[in-house]
Amino acid sequence: MAVSVLLICCLLAACGRETAPSSPTPATALQPAPVAAASADTAQPAYVGATYAPVPGRTQPSAAQLTEIGRRIFFDSSLSASGKASCASCHDPQHAWGPPNALSVQLGGADGRQEGPRATPSLRYLQTLTAFTEHHHDNDGDDSIDAGPTGGHMWDGRAGSAHEQAGMPLLSPAEMANVSEGDVAAKLSRAPYADEMRKAFGDDVFDSPKAAFKAAGLALEVFQQSPKDFYPFTSKYDAVLRGQAKLSVAEARGLRLFNDENKGNCASCHISQRTQDGAFPLFTDFGLIALAVPRNRTLKANADPQFHDLGLCGPYRTDMKDHPEYCGLFRTPTLRNVAVRQSFFHNGVFHSLEDAIRFYAQRDTSPQRWYARSAKGIVQQYDDLPQQYHANINTEAPFGQKRGGKPALTEAEIRDVAAFLRTLTDADQKNVPVAR
Ligand code: HEC
Numbered sequence: 001m002a003v004s005v006l007l008i009c010c011l012l013a014a015c016g017r018e019t020a021p022s023s024p025t026p027a028t029a030l031q032p033a034p035v036a037a038a039s040a041d042t043a044q045p046a047y048v049g050a051t052y053a054p055v056p057g058r059t060q061p062s063a064a065q066l067t068e069i070g071r072r073i074f075f076d077s078s079l080s081a082s083g084k085a086s087c088a089s090c091h092d093p094q095h096a097w098g099p100p101n102a103l104s105v106q107l108g109g110a111d112g113r114q115e116g117p118r119a120t121p122s123l124r125y126l127q128t129l130t131a132f133t134e135h136h137h138d139n140d141g142d143d144s145i146d147a148g149p150t151g152g153h154m155w156d157g158r159a160g161s162a163h164e165q166a167g168m169p170l171l172s173p174a175e176m177a178n179v180s181e182g183d184v185a186a187k188l189s190r191a192p193y194a195d196e197m198r199k200a201f202g203d204d205v206f207d208s209p210k211a212a213f214k215a216a217g218l219a220l221e222v223f224q225q226s227p228k229d230f231y232p233f234t235s236k237y238d239a240v241l242r243g244q245a246k247l248s249v250a251e252a253r254g255l256r257l258f259n260d261e262n263k264g265n266c267a268s269c270h271i272s273q274r275t276q277d278g279a280f281p282l283f284t285d286f287g288l289i290a291l292a293v294p295r296n297r298t299l300k301a302n303a304d305p306q307f308h309d310l311g312l313c314g315p316y317r318t319d320m321k322d323h324p325e326y327c328g329l330f331r332t333p334t335l336r337n338v339a340v341r342q343s344f345f346h347n348g349v350f351h352s353l354e355d356a357i358r359f360y361a362q363r364d365t366s367p368q369r370w371y372a373r374s375a376k377g378i379v380q381q382y383d384d385l386p387q388q389y390h391a392n393i394n395t396e397a398p399f400g401q402k403r404g405g406k407p408a409l410t411e412a413e414i415r416d417v418a419a420f421l422r423t424l425t426d427a428d429q430k431n432v433p434v435a436r
């Protein structure tokens, strides 16, 4: 109980902070309730004025109640315009809450046939993801180093929290395609769990579409913090860290290559060591980086040669559009459960784990292998990022060799790294695709 009270308090505090200007998200209509405490002389707690601030005489929903309501909402396809898509259609629990198939991007929208330009990420291991910051300072070791743009939900870090994020798919035309918060609220009020929502949030929760919509967002956020579902830490590698299992010879070689600064150097972004305070690694530092993955010519959006998904500098987030140095940057994803995916990187351009690793090893040594050619037959290196942004592209190991030089990893080493990455799959994941 103490834990749940704490959690709710944190969430309420987070609601209060939504006024922060750092997260302008035009796609959401999640406007915070006016905060009475804004006048400095009457110093009141931050949650005063938040929609779910404690109301005298009304019980607060427990974390367990919110988790169960959130779970019902997550799987409820009646909340989509097509009546067929729920959050789980794209974020499948059998695939680590990521895409269930090998499509580069999942289909949604009113007719269930619209495609957005981005691959669906796994929702596992986001529990410590912080809000987006332009200048990240580590609290492990040397905090004078500016690690650059870090954090935030979505590939471009544009959503401040899972709570704020939840409104986006419900209203996005390419996803669940509701026209308004009121549209969602009306559907919620007819849902089989509407009574549970009344019990948790008050009998009047459906009187205000805004309140009902916000309640759903809160429930979804708390659900996505459920440890058993979203951060179980049950992979073989976790067992190894606990001293309960041993890596095979190939897996151990893969881990060494993954960590070696002169070989894969993967761990410089996909952290593989426990943190100083002993927390298990998440295989991401949540930093935003430009890798220049190839243009995915199968995406409808890319039929227009002028269209570029530039990540942090736009077009889906607009607050950084005047920062050309941020064009091409996307958030480093966790590699936990990466082996259950069948499409890789923000545009889903690759469909095998080995190809994703091979791209790192050979991006600069064999660009002809990865990038399209111009009409004149010239290889267009980094073909999804306009020339003026090429200086943003990361060139540290495993990248940075001369064209025709020696790739950072041999084919045998690529197989070893893949073998290691397969140890990051949680025990409850059965649908692991076979190696290609
Ligand atoms: C049509 C497929 C689709 C549906 C339906 C969908 N999502 Fe997503 N989800 C995505 C895609 C694609 C992204 C990445 C979008 C981006 O980066 O711009 C994403 C991103 C997210 C993220 C951010 C993850 C991260 O790594 O930062 C969360 C959280 C999330 N979705 C939760 C939900 C919830 C909750 C629902 C239901 C209310 C939902 N999604 C419905 C496709 C979908």
Ligand code: HEC
Binding pocket: 258, 264, 265, 266, 267, 268, 269, 270, 287, 288, 289, 290, 291, 292, 293, 330, 331, 332, 333, 334, 335, 338, 341, 343, 344, 345, 346, 347, 353, 356, 357, 360, 361, 394, 397, 398, 417
């Ligand atoms: C400089 C930071 C950095 C380094 C080093 C790095 N990665 Fe990544 N990794 C990223 C970023 C950023 C992305 C997402 C990029 C995008 O989609 O545009 C990513 C994505 C991936 C993906 C796709 C995951 C998914 O969910 O689609 C795989 C697989 C991966 N990395 C494996 C590796 C391996 C293996 C290495 C070492 C050979 C490595 N990475 C080195 C930053 C890094």
